[in-house]
Amino acid sequence: MHSNKLFQALCLLQTPDFKRLLKYLKSPYFNQSKTLSRLCEILLDAVDRGHQGFDRARVWYQVFPGEPYDDVSFRKYCSDLLKLVEDFMAQETIMNDSVRRNINLLEFVVQRKIEPLYNSVLRQAKIGVEQYRYHSLGYFKSAYEIERLYYSMMDFDVKLNVRANIEEIAYNLDHFYWIEKLKLYSSALSQKRTGNLEYALRFNAEILSYLNTISIEEVPELAIYYYSFLTLYEEEKEEHYFSLRRLLDNYGLKMPKSEAIELYDSALHYCTGKLNKENQVFLREFFDLFEDGLEKGIFIINDELATWRFNNAIAVALRLGKLDWAEQFIEKYKKHLPAETQENTYTFNLARVYRYQRKFDQVLNLLRNLEYEDIGYNLISKTMMVNAYYELDELDALESFMESFRVFLNRNKNIPQQRRKSYLNLLKYVRRLTRISSNDKMAVQKFKEEIIKEKANHVNHEWLLEKIAELE
16 A cells, blocks of 8 residues: 555545545636546545555556556656645635735735725725734734735835825734744743753844833733743743733633633643642642633634643642532543543543542542553553552552552553652552551651652652551
């Protein structure tokens, strides 16, 4: 079976695109080759049947019955068809963006000097861009292009004593540039911290110095990116986060989803950073911000909620003691999980909730016969089973399970050494828990001090301390 760039691209189209693509290819304005239309039909049929590739000679005989296979010609046809498929993709983008289409029309009218259409086409373009409920990055870019075309339309370069729209051009260009720069600065800072990558970006200091002198919130679309950047640039100043949060509350539902999710993630990452520094105030902030974005539909993209978002939401809810919320969330949003991981993610998180609800029998019922491909899921689920066996006082089963867990840790080469050590230490401490006597107060106290001292070298620290407290 053969698979080339053309076939791979067709595989990534959605089923509704197929009919439109074939209709596009049958239009003589775009394509005059019936051969390419037929080739596309055959390849789309293979995609629709779930094939991972195709037999080149077989496809050739379907297109050219009775003719001997010619590999050079076949590759040329595939190359020509790929170019048409790419043109179709560009056309689809234009057709789905009325603002872009209006600007393209205005550009054509201005360049060809079709004066009878000047006023109506300009008005249509301006009405289209003003329909933005929120002046996003795209708004300022489109408004700049329209004003620039209006400048050309009116021949302001050659007119004397006539006020041009230079300020309007500059206003939209400035705001587009500032927002785009702030986004790039934020990405550069983030990548520097997570990947130690350096980027040489110019005018950082000059732009930030200027933005600091203006009434930034008079243009909330600019202010929201400014505060988002400052949460990275001056992360110790929590007021930047709260300014960002206030603007997200007011404008989160109005902005394009692509921008909203980017800005919400920026704020959530700030909360996570604070939590990593033991600032527990931001646990509630994280939860409230996530719940706000969830209610506004910001995190549901193409009817799908990312698995890692789902997991993080449950983790934070459980730490806040919102057990009912967590259980309801799991049931309500299960249908939005990616199909390939839906059942595993659902089961894993339901077990987490049952653990906090102290329904240890149900934890074991869910996890006993499961093995996750994801190493993180596997380690956490096995840890929950250790907890459950201990809480149910099933010590023989616990000892047997911990031995199999120990073997798993030592044999699995995908587990980093430090992580393996942390889980092996957990098993060591749980064994000591099962053998230590509550009457030996000195031993219990010594054990507690060791657990506290070795916090960085084991997992399940809070649970271990909780169990030791029951022995004191």
